[in-house]
Amino acid sequence: MRQKPRTDLGDAEAGWYATHMKLRNTLLIILGSFAVVGYGAALLFFRLLVATDPATPESALLNLLIFATLFLGLIALLAFLFFRLVGVPIRNLTTAMNAFAKQGVRVPIKISRLTPREIRMLIVTFVDLSERVEHSHARDTEISHVKSDFITTAAHQLRTPLTGIRWALEALEKSDTVSEEQRALIENAAEKSHQLVSIVGTLLNMSSIESGKHQYHFEAVDMPAFLKTVVADFDHMARERSVTLSYKENPHALPPVRADREQVRWVLNNIIENAIRYTPSGGSVTAWADMRDSLTLCVHVRDTGIGIPETDRSGIFERFYRASNAVSKENAGNGLGLYIARTIAADHGGDLSFSANDTKVGTTFTLSLPVAG
Amino acid sequence: MESDTVILVVEDDIILKKLLSRAFADQYNMLYANNGAEALALLDTQTPTLILLDLLMPDMDGFTFLEKVRARNDAVKSTPIIVVSNLGQQKDIDRVKALGVSAYLVKAEVSIDEITAKINEVLSTLPAK
Numbered sequence: 001m002r003q004k005p006r007t008d009l010g011d012a013e014a015g016w017y018a019t020h021m022k023l024r025n026t027l028l029i030i031l032g033s034f035a036v037v038g039y040g041a042a043l044l045f046f047r048l049l050v051a052t053d054p055a056t057p058e059s060a061l062l063n064l065l066i067f068a069t070l071f072l073g074l075i076a077l078l079a080f081l082f083f084r085l086v087g088v089p090i091r092n093l094t095t096a097m098n099a100f101a102k103q104g105v106r107v108p109i110k111i112s113r114l115t116p117r118e119i120r121m122l123i124v125t126f127v128d129l130s131e132r133v134e135h136s137h138a139r140d141t142e143i144s145h146v147k148s149d150f151i152t153t154a155a156h157q158l159r160t161p162l163t164g165i166r167w168a169l170e171a172l173e174k175s176d177t178v179s180e181e182q183r184a185l186i187e188n189a190a191e192k193s194h195q196l197v198s199i200v201g202t203l204l205n206m207s208s209i210e211s212g213k214h215q216y217h218f219e220a221v222d223m224p225a226f227l228k229t230v231v232a233d234f235d236h237m238a239r240e241r242s243v244t245l246s247y248k249e250n251p252h253a254l255p256p257v258r259a260d261r262e263q264v265r266w267v268l269n270n271i272i273e274n275a276i277r278y279t280p281s282g283g284s285v286t287a288w289a290d291m292r293d294s295l296t297l298c299v300h301v302r303d304t305g306i307g308i309p310e311t312d313r314s315g316i317f318e319r320f321y322r323a324s325n326a327v328s329k330e331n332a333g334n335g336l337g338l339y340i341a342r343t344i345a346a347d348h349g350g351d352l353s354f355s356a357n358d359t360k361v362g363t364t365f366t367l368s369l370p371v372a373g
Numbered sequence: 374m375e376s377d378t379v380i381l382v383v384e385d386d387i388i389l390k391k392l393l394s395r396a397f398a399d400q401y402n403m404l405y406a407n408n409g410a411e412a413l414a415l416l417d418t419q420t421p422t423l424i425l426l427d428l429l430m431p432d433m434d435g436f437t438f439l440e441k442v443r444a445r446n447d448a449v450k451s452t453p454i455i456v457v458s459n460l461g462q463q464k465d466i467d468r469v470k471a472l473g474v475s476a477y478l479v480k481a482e483v484s485i486d487e488i489t490a491k492i493n494e495v496l497s498t499l500p501a502k
Contacts (some may be wrong), residue, residue, distance in 0.1 A: 159459035
């Protein structure tokens with residue numbers, strides 16, 4: 001029974017395997033020794049039998065046989081030595097490398113005085129290398145902690161004075177002794193402070209999502225119902241800008257999707273707000289959901305807006321990217337929304353994409369999400 | 374004036390404390406503490422109806438205060454608590470919800486009116502005295 005060398009050993013298995021191998025090898029060595037000794041004895045016996053007459057062909061044949069045996073024996077001895085001095089250390093090294101690569105576990109490698117210098121150097125170099133890798137990994141983990149602590153602290157430090165500003169302005173707004181002009185100024189300041197709060201929240205969210213360690217809370221979500229409530233939140237904004245905002249009900253019942261409500265809401269808020277913002281008054285924004293296939297649900301938001309110029313289409317999802325026709329004092333976005341939105345979609349196992357409408361006016365953004373279960 | 378209702382505000386920022394009190398002082402009896410330690414001391418002699426709790430404070434933060442309150446064996450243990458903090462990460466919310474709070478509001482993202490509404494909402498769910 002010939003066993004193929006295993007390269008994917010678990011700890012217990014490796015132990016059993018090693019013992020099994022050792023036992024088998026020991027038995028083979030013992031049997032082999034007996035066979036060799038027996039063979040040698042037989043040769044010697046026959047040699048002695050024909051010792052008296054060296055000239056006969058049998059004698060020459062026997063001499064040849066003895067010579068060949070001794071020669072083969074020497075080769076066997078050399079092979080055995082090679083195996084012990086080179087093969088075994090290399091196998092130990094391979095086992096240790098495997099353990100480190102697959103599980104990050106450092107296994108001690110036995111070196112004896114007989115191990116050839118080059119092999120010893122190889123093993124020492126590997127030990128140094130694995131130490132460096134471990135050290136670097138520990139540093140990365142620490143840096144990641146420090147960074148996330150910094151972001152949390154920074155967010156808190158930014159939010160505290162912003163809270164003070166916001167609440168003070170609210171109190172002022174409620175005061176009776178404020179003139180119309182002053183009220184307009186206060187409202188303006190309040191709106192700007194809201195924007196700042198929103199940016200801080202976005203930065204915090206982005207940092208969390210980008211770190212790859214954001215903990216999503218996935219649950220089964222009824223997307224049509226969810227979408228309807230999210231759209232309703234924007235009724236006021238749409239009316240203010242004289243844009244018709246509507247949600248189209250799907251005649252069929254759609255299966256629930258696996259989604260993190262908070263994050264998907266954020267994505268939808270972003271897409272819908274963009275759609276309204278970049279659609280001139282008199283235009284329309286429509287949202288609906290349908291199935292791309294049995295495993296994927298799509299949410300579409302279609303607008304009759306200024307569209308995304310060809311030259312900007314490939315960059316639109318990049319960080320801080322703002323399309324050439326979007327940058328205006330009125331549309332003070334920060335270019336982070338779509339980048340984060342796309343990352344969230346990808347983290348859900350879905351995607352965020354867009355296409356120019358076939359009517360040549362406006363864009364349709366599509367968020368695809370996997371069905372739950 | 375709800376003469377029975379006592380609201381304890383645990384908040385270290387002076388300005389914010391002032392703005393909060395401006396909004397509520399007409400309607401409720403107010404108690405103030407600068408941090409968790411002071412708040413705990415107050416709880417020895419008073420039993421507030423509701424607590425507004427900030428999280429990041431010196432001396433004893435909101436998390437520790439919350440743990441201590443929920444570990445008590447008296448009437449104070451189940452006092453409804455509304456967390457009003459600028460920490461907003463999910464792990465903070467989870468940590469606090471595990472100890473039992475009525476609501477978690479991110480200061481910078483809510484108006485005073487919204488806080489008032491939440492206070493009224495929580496008070497209305499309390500059993501009548």
